[in-house]
Each structure stands twice: as structure tokens, then as C-alpha cells.
Amino acid sequence: xxxxxxxxxxxxxxxxxxxxxxxxxxxxxxxxxxxxxxxxxxxxxxxxxxxxxxxxxxxxxxxxxxxxxxxxxxxxxxxxxxxxxxxxxxxxxxxxxxxxxxxxxxxxxxxxxxxxxxxxxxxxxxxxxxxxxxxxxxxxxxxxxxx
Amino acid sequence: xxxxxxxxxxxxxxxxxxxxxxxxxxxxxxxxxxxxxxxxxxxxxxxxxxxxxxxxxxxxxxxxxxxxxxxxxxxxxxxxxxxxxxxxxxxxxxxxxxxxxxxxxxxxxxxxxxxxxxxxxxxxxxxxxxxxxxxxx
Numbered sequence: 001x002x003x004x005x006x007x008x009x010x011x012x013x014x015x016x017x018x019x020x021x022x023x024x025x026x027x028x029x030x031x032x033x034x035x036x037x038x039x040x041x042x043x044x045x046x047x048x049x050x051x052x053x054x055x056x057x058x059x060x061x062x063x064x065x066x067x068x069x070x071x072x073x074x075x076x077x078x079x080x081x082x083x084x085x086x087x088x089x090x091x092x093x094x095x096x097x098x099x100x101x102x103x104x105x106x107x108x109x110x111x112x113x114x115x116x117x118x119x120x121x122x123x124x125x126x127x128x129x130x131x132x133x134x135x136x137x138x139x140x141x142x143x144x145x146x147x
Numbered sequence: 148x149x150x151x152x153x154x155x156x157x158x159x160x161x162x163x164x165x166x167x168x169x170x171x172x173x174x175x176x177x178x179x180x181x182x183x184x185x186x187x188x189x190x191x192x193x194x195x196x197x198x199x200x201x202x203x204x205x206x207x208x209x210x211x212x213x214x215x216x217x218x219x220x221x222x223x224x225x226x227x228x229x230x231x232x233x234x235x236x237x238x239x240x241x242x243x244x245x246x247x248x249x250x251x252x253x254x255x256x257x258x259x260x261x262x263x264x265x266x267x268x269x270x271x272x273x274x275x276x277x278x279x280x281x282x283x284x
Binding site: 022025026028029030031032034036037046048052054055056059060063083084085086087088089090091093094137 | 165171174175177178179180181204205206208209210212213216217220221222223225226227228229230231232
């Protein structure tokens with residue numbers, strides 16, 4: 001694990017277009033049967049343009065940012081040695097079908113504990129207008145494995 | 148929908164039980180894009196020393212918060228949601244796993260309430276500090 005990753009900010013991910021059927025698929029997968037996630041009319045009744053993604057859907061975009069981190073040749077991170085310890089989302093608004101989202105990852109902390117490293121990263125997720133949608137913060141425990 | 152009378156510290160606002168099966172894990176893998184084989188392959192799980200195939204932590208996190216969405220009415224009232232993944236959920240190939248979610252009001256201020264989620268599998272609490280901050284109507 002490379003401590004010099006702290007403070008590194010990655011380029012924005014390629015725009016992710018949130019599809020209605022993808023939101024429905026994700027909703028079914030997390031046992032989210034409230035109509036706002038499945039029925040555009042129910043979502044519109046709440047003031048949204050289309051179906052509303054469940055709160056943890058933001059991880060789909062966050063995951064793209066974490067792939068950037070794992071792909072860094074100097075990261076020293078091997079996927080099999082990674083454990084997800086904590087996760088947090090801070091929302092400005094929910095993700096809605098039709099959104100085009102980008103994620104900007106920054107590594108905010110690396111702390112050694114025993115032979116492991118705790119890596120905190122923040123993915124700031126913005127829409128096509130550049131407005132903030134949600135920030136996803138992960139704490140990963142990275143074991144010292146074979147590189 | 149939120150009734151003002153519900154917003155009392157300590158009161159339960161929602162609860163449910165979700166039965167997880169291997170099929171549910173494969174469905175979540177496909178929907179989320181997380182294809183780590185420890186979430187569907189017994190062989191791989193055993194080879195890395197796990198007691199069995201585990202549910203994705205993000206699946207547990209995702210289904211836990213959905214427990215309160217019908218009560219909230221609008222999932223857009225959620226301002227913040229965080230958890231610690233403290234214990235794994237082992238999903239048996241035949242019997243699956245039962246997750247019990249109880250949502251209680253933990254704290255209230257002028258604009259928001261903190262809802263504390265307790266998520267248990269059998270006698271084991273699997274998420275730590277699972278807290279949702281919601282805007283009050």
C-alpha cells in the first residue's frame with residue numbers, strides 16, 4: 001500500500017447514463033418495492049422526472065472511481081486483499097433515471113493498522129449540469145498481499 | 148408517510164424481515180456489477196478461509212435502508228446514510244439467511260431526525276452504527 005496516494009485526485013469518470021430499467025433492476029435486487037423506484041407515475045407524483053434510484057445505487061458510479069484507484073500501477077492494492085469496512089453517502093438529491101453522472105475520486109486518508117492499511121476515499125458524484133448529487137465515502141482495509 | 152406522532156426518540160418507525168438466498172446474491176451481483184466470487188462460489192469462499200458464501204455488504208446496506216422508504220414517502224428526504232460492516236452474513240446454499248431490520252428514531256433536531264437501523268442475522272448484529280439522517284417534513 002502506497003501512502004503517497006493521500007491527496008491524489010483522479011480525473012472524472014466517463015458519464016454514466018442512469019436507465020429506467022437499470023434502476024428497476026437495482027431496486028429489485030435490494031428488495032426495494034416502493035413504487036417510486038419502479039413506477040414513473042409514482043415518481044412524478046413526488047416531483048421527480050422518472051423513477052428514483054434506491055439510496056445505495058450511488059455505489060455503481062462510486063465503483064467506477066474505485067476501479068481507477070485499483071488500476072493505479074503504484075497503488076500497491078490487490079483486490080483479493082481488500083475488505084469493505086465502512087460506507088457513507090451524503091446526498092444533495094436522489095439519483096433519478098435520465099441522470100448522466102460522473103464521479104471524481106480523491107484519496108483522503110491512508111492509515112496503517114498492524115500489517116494492513118485503512119484507505120479512506122471520497123467519490124463526489126455530479127450530474128451533467130455539474131451540480132452535486134451525492135458524495136460516497138468508503139473505508140477499505142487493504143491487506144499486505146503479494147503484488 | 149411520516150406522521151408527526153411517530154417522531155419520538157426510541158419509537159420504531161419501520162421493521163421487516165428479508166430472506167436472502169443464493170439467487171438474491173446473484174441478482175445483486177448482476178445489478179451492482181460486484182462479481183467478487185466470494186458472493187456466489189463455495190469453492191472460492193472456502194479457499195480464502197471464509198465460513199461460506201457471504202452476502203455483499205452493500206446488499207445488506209441497501210436492503211436495510213429500504214425498510215424506511217415506505218414510511219418516509221420520499222427517499223429524497225434522506226440526507227445521509229452510513230454503516231460499518233462489522234459481521235459477515237453467511238448465506239446457506241439451501242436455507243439461505245434471514246435478515247431482520249428494525250428502524251428506530253435515535254435523535255431529533257429542528258430539521259432532521261436520525262434513524263438507527265438494527266440489522267441482525269440470527270443472534271448476530273451485522274451492521275454497526277447504521278444511521279440514516281432524514282429531513283423532517
